[in-house]
Amino acid sequence: METIQTSLGQVNVASIIIFFVFVAITLVITYWAAKKTKTTSEFYAADRSISGFQNGLALSGDYMSAASFLGIAGMVSLKGYDGLIYSIGFLVGWPLVMFLIAEPLRNLGKFTFADVVAFRLKQKPVRIASSVGSLMTIVFYLIAQMVGAGALINILFGLPYELAIVIVGLVMISYVLFGGMLATTWVQIIKAVLLLSGATFLVIMTLANFGMNPITLFEKAAAKYGDVVLSPGGFVTNPWDAISLGIALILGTAGLPHILMRFFTVPDAKQARKSVFVATGFIGYFYILTFIIGFGAMVLVGQDVVSYFDKGGNMAALLLAESVGGQFFLGFIAAVAFATILAVVAGLTLSGASTLSHDLYVNVIKKGKTNEAGEVKVARISTLMIGALAIFLGLTFKGQNVAFMVGLAFAIAASANFPSLLLSIIWKKFTTKGAVSSIITGAGLSVFLIILSPTVWVDIFHNESAIFPLKNPALISMTASFFAGYFVSKFTKEKGAEDKFEDEKLRTYLGVGSE
Amino acid sequence: MGIQASSIKDILESEKFKELVKKRLRVSLSLTALMLIVYFGFILTIAFYKELLAIKIGEHITLGLPIGISIIVFAWLLTGFYTRWANNKYDKSVRELRNEILEK
Numbered sequence: 001m002e003t004i005q006t007s008l009g010q011v012n013v014a015s016i017i018i019f020f021v022f023v024a025i026t027l028v029i030t031y032w033a034a035k036k037t038k039t040t041s042e043f044y045a046a047d048r049s050i051s052g053f054q055n056g057l058a059l060s061g062d063y064m065s066a067a068s069f070l071g072i073a074g075m076v077s078l079k080g081y082d083g084l085i086y087s088i089g090f091l092v093g094w095p096l097v098m099f100l101i102a103e104p105l106r107n108l109g110k111f112t113f114a115d116v117v118a119f120r121l122k123q124k125p126v127r128i129a130s131s132v133g134s135l136m137t138i139v140f141y142l143i144a145q146m147v148g149a150g151a152l153i154n155i156l157f158g159l160p161y162e163l164a165i166v167i168v169g170l171v172m173i174s175y176v177l178f179g180g181m182l183a184t185t186w187v188q189i190i191k192a193v194l195l196l197s198g199a200t201f202l203v204i205m206t207l208a209n210f211g212m213n214p215i216t217l218f219e220k221a222a223a224k225y226g227d228v229v230l231s232p233g234g235f236v237t238n239p240w241d242a243i244s245l246g247i248a249l250i251l252g253t254a255g256l257p258h259i260l261m262r263f264f265t266v267p268d269a270k271q272a273r274k275s276v277f278v279a280t281g282f283i284g285y286f287y288i289l290t291f292i293i294g295f296g297a298m299v300l301v302g303q304d305v306v307s308y309f310d311k312g313g314n315m316a317a318l319l320l321a322e323s324v325g326g327q328f329f330l331g332f333i334a335a336v337a338f339a340t341i342l343a344v345v346a347g348l349t350l351s352g353a354s355t356l357s358h359d360l361y362v363n364v365i366k367k368g369k370t371n372e373a374g375e376v377k378v379a380r381i382s383t384l385m386i387g388a389l390a391i392f393l394g395l396t397f398k399g400q401n402v403a404f405m406v407g408l409a410f411a412i413a414a415s416a417n418f419p420s421l422l423l424s425i426i427w428k429k430f431t432t433k434g435a436v437s438s439i440i441t442g443a444g445l446s447v448f449l450i451i452l453s454p455t456v457w458v459d460i461f462h463n464e465s466a467i468f469p470l471k472n473p474a475l476i477s478m479t480a481s482f483f484a485g486y487f488v489s490k491f492t493k494e495k496g497a498e499d500k501f502e503d504e505k506l507r508t509y510l511g512v513g514s515e
Numbered sequence: 516m517g518i519q520a521s522s523i524k525d526i527l528e529s530e531k532f533k534e535l536v537k538k539r540l541r542v543s544l545s546l547t548a549l550m551l552i553v554y555f556g557f558i559l560t561i562a563f564y565k566e567l568l569a570i571k572i573g574e575h576i577t578l579g580l581p582i583g584i585s586i587i588v589f590a591w592l593l594t595g596f597y598t599r600w601a602n603n604k605y606d607k608s609v610r611e612l613r614n615e616i617l618e619k
Contacts, residue, residue, distance in 0.1 A: 084583045085561065092554045092586070095593045099543040099550075103601075215576060222575035230577045231569035232561045239562035246558055250551075273601055277594045284587040291584075426540075502527055509536055510609050512616060 007327050008309065008318060010158055014331030015338075022190070022339045023171055029186045033179035040375045041515075043180035044111040044354050045264040048515075050185055052271035056278020059262050061188030062347045063090075063253075063279070064195055064286050066340045067148055067406060072287070073320075074313025076294020077306050080221070080229030083294055085236065087287040089246050093253025094283065098276040101254050104425045106263045106272040107507050107514045112351075113260040113417065114359045117424045120500035122432040123368070127359045129439040133416030134257040134359070136443055138352040138386075139393070140409040141256075142345065146394030147402045149341040155315065156334045165394035172346045173387035176353065177380055181265055184346050191336075191343040196282060198336045199289040202317070205324040206296035214292055220299050229298065241471050245407070248474035252410030255417030258351035269511050296320050312403075349386045356382035404455045407472050408446065415442030415477035423485050425508065428501040434489030442481030449473035526616055535608050542605075546597055550590065557586055 041047050050058070068090065076083030109115035114130035146165060153164035175183045210216040222230050236242040253259065263272045297306055297316035300323050309315040318337070322330035357379040362370050370378075416439045423430045423438065450456055452468035470476070506512045526532055560567055568579030 081577075081579055081583070085558075088554070088557070088583060088586050092550055092590050095550045095590050095597075096547055098594050098597055099547045215573070218580065219573070219575045227569075227571075227575055227577070230575060231579050232565050236558065236561040236565075239559060242558045242562055243555065246555065250554070270602065270606060273598050277591075277598045280591050280594045284591045287587060288584060503523065505527060505532075505536065506523060506616075509532075509539060510613055510616075512613060 006309075006319065006322055007330065008155065008315065008322070012157065012327060012331040012334060014328045015157065015334045016331075018332055018335035019338050022194070022335060023342075026175065026183075026187050026190065026342075027171075029190075030175050030179035030183040033183035033186065036182055037178070037180040038376065039372050040111070040358075040379070042182065043376050043379050044261075044350075044358065046181040046185055048265060048267050049182075050265040052266055052274030053278050054185070054189060055262055055266050055271065055275035057192045057282065058185045058188035058265075059259065059275055059279035060282040060286070061192035061195070061343055062259055062262065063283055064192065064340065065145065065344045066152060066337045067144065069195065069199070069286075069290060069340060070152070070314045070317055070337060071312070073290045073293045073297065073317040074306065074310065074315070076291055077297040077301070077316035078303055078313040079233060079235065080225070080295070080298070081231055082233050082235035084287075084291050085232065087290065089249040090253070091280070091284055091287055093250040094276060094280040096250060097254045097259070098273055098280070100422060101260070101425075102263055102272045102276050103269040104508045105260060105421075106266065106269050107509075107511045108425070108504065109264060110515050111261070111264055111358045112354050113257060113421055114355070117420050117435055118363070119424065120497045120504055121424070121430075121435055121494070124364050125432055125436050127363045129436045130417070130420065131355050131359045131364075133412060133420075133439045133443050134355045135352060136447075137255070137257055137409045137413045137417065138348050138355070139389070140405040140412070141258075142348050142352075142390050143393045143397050144402050144405040144409070145341060145345050145348065146390055147397045147400065149338075149345070150394055150398065152314075152341070153338060155310075156318070156338070161398055162395060165391055168342055168345060169387055169391035169394065172342055172349060172390070173383065175342075175346045176350045176383045176387070180379075181350060184343075184350050185262075185265060187343045187346055191339050192282065194336045195340055196286060196289075198333055199286060199293065202321055202324070202329075202333065203289050203292050203296070205329070206292065206300065206320065209296075209300065209324070214295075217292065217295050217299060221295050224299060225303065229295075238469075240469070240475065244470045244475035245472045247478055248407060248410040248414050248472045251414035251418045251478060252474070253413075255413035255421065256409075257355065257413075257417065258347040260417075260421075261347075261351045261354060268514070290317075293317050293320060296324070300324065345390060349383060349390060352386035352389075353379055353382035356385065401460055404450065404459070407455065408450050411446040411450065411472055411474045411477060412443050414474045415446050415481045416440075417442075419478065419481040419485055423482075423489075427489075428498055429489055429493075430485065431489045431492045431494040431497060433492040434485045437488040438481045438485030441484040442477050445477035445480050446473050449477060522616065526612060529612075531608070532612060535605070535612065539605060542597070542600060546593055550593060553586060553589060557582070 118126040150161040297320040321333040454466040570578040
């Protein structure tokens with residue numbers, strides 16, 4: 001290998017300045033937002049003042065995590081075409097969010113998706129079960145993000161892991177605690193614009209080396225590493241594995257609490273659908289960019305150098321940035337990656353706090369009887385609790401292999417949150433006991449099966465062979481969750497819920513009475 | 516909004532409302548099915564007939580490349596198609612029905 005010259009891991013002045021400018025601007029926005037954040041509707045849903053286009057950008061900001069930016073670019077740089085297969089799985093969930101969930105969710109709910117599941121069922125059991133599904137999804141996602149953040153910042157800036165975790169935690173808590181949903185939304189929007197323009201610029205600078213023609217880039221890659229990089233490789237070896245992962249990614253997207261929560265920030269169903277159209281466009285565009293970035297790193301940086309810095313290829317985009325744009329551009333992309341993590345964990349924390357305060361405290365403990373000021377206060381305390389938990393988890397899981405937790409979060413979202421949400425929207429005879437069984441079956445099986453799967457049983461516990469064959473459990477856990485919801489509802493008739501379904505239709509389809 | 520129970524029932528039982536709900540479900544479910552067929556068709560092709568995607572259409576470029584990118588674009592176009600349908604057709608019927616409710 002040639003000698004590698006990179007400033008990766010050293011203190012990068014450009015990066016630190018850009019990052020501080022980002023934090024400063026977002027904190028000013030938080031200060032502005034704090035003045036407009038007094039009621040519950042303002043805290044949880046930005047007073048439904050976000051436009052469809054803005055929400056679309058914010059949704060894409062929520063979804064384009066540093067893991068997908070650095071991870072997918074890295075995967076493409078090392079495996080070529082297989083990285084594209086992976087990112088397609090992440091995208092195709094979005095049309096389903098639009099066709100099945102977005103509008104009824106907006107019309108029926110108030111602040112959390114549990115509002116919709118519990119709409120005509122018994123509040124207490126359904127809220128408790130939904131919260132379990134929600135919080136499990138959020139916690140596993142948070143662990144993966146926080147640990148990734150600490151490790152990334154450590155490599156990028158040479159900052160100690162623990163310090164990085166605490167900085168991310170404190171800044172993120174300030175956004176949510178003071179500025180609520182309005183600040184969180186604007187942080188997402190700014191981050192999405194930075195990430196999309198940064199990635200676009202990186203692609204332009206890369207393609208400038210290939211006469212602005214991506215085909216030339218792909219051909220150079222094939223000439224260097226063989227035609228295998230342009231066709232499917234080992235990503236899909238077992239079709240059942242691929243189907244199960246596909247289900248987790250697609251239906252999981254439609255069950256992520258921090259994504260679903262965003263639909264309550266727009267004024268009506270029309271803006272809700274517009275936001276999915278905008279989000280799908282930006283996310284799709286972003287995945288096409290990461291594909292080109294991955295190939296750029298493969299050719300211009302080289303697979304040996306990419307895997308030297310990180311076996312999974314996570315540094316590919318950054319190494320490419322340095323190779324085409326020098327230290328300053330590396331600093332810019334690194335700062336964007338840092339900002340990306342901040343924004344994603346802020347969204348997760350807000351959605352966790354909404355679950356704790358709106359679902360558990362207000363609707364279970366207080367049985368729906370609280371005043372505005374009291375609920376906002378509880379929401380803020382919940383924010384501190386989830387924020388502290390995020391920091392604690394980040395410190396606890398240092399150095400652990402947590403990559404599987406994103407897959408697990410998607411599996412739980414697909415198996416616990418999505419089935420109960422969909423059945424409550426479209427099926428008249430869905431009952432309280434059916435909903436609770438569906439959620440518990442889905443969440444429980446997801447965790448139980450992933451422990452016995454090759455992902456944990458072999459890769460983490462180092463056993464010889466796995467007890468459960470699939471790497472992601474969603475195929476089994478999602479199916480079981482739908483069956484549990486269906487059969488238990490069949491055996492437990494709930495007259496009240498059936499009657500309310502007819503009235504609910506007016507709200508689901510016409511938006512009459514929506515908040 | 517003071518809507519009387521009887522007029523709610525009228526709306527819910529009107530042919531127009533039933534037609535709207537049916538149409539909406541039909542569009543949502545067919546588009547969902549279409550997306551799932553395309554995606555899982557792609558995944559199963561990779562699983563069982565990888566060679567198809569490795570077919571060369573240029574000196575090095577494979578058929579898999581435009582197909583993969585097309586799925587991303589297709590997903591987006593599908594959301595655009597639905598948005599157009601909902602904005603033009605669905606919302607129009609919703610407005611009409613809502614006005615009927617408000618008149619009562």
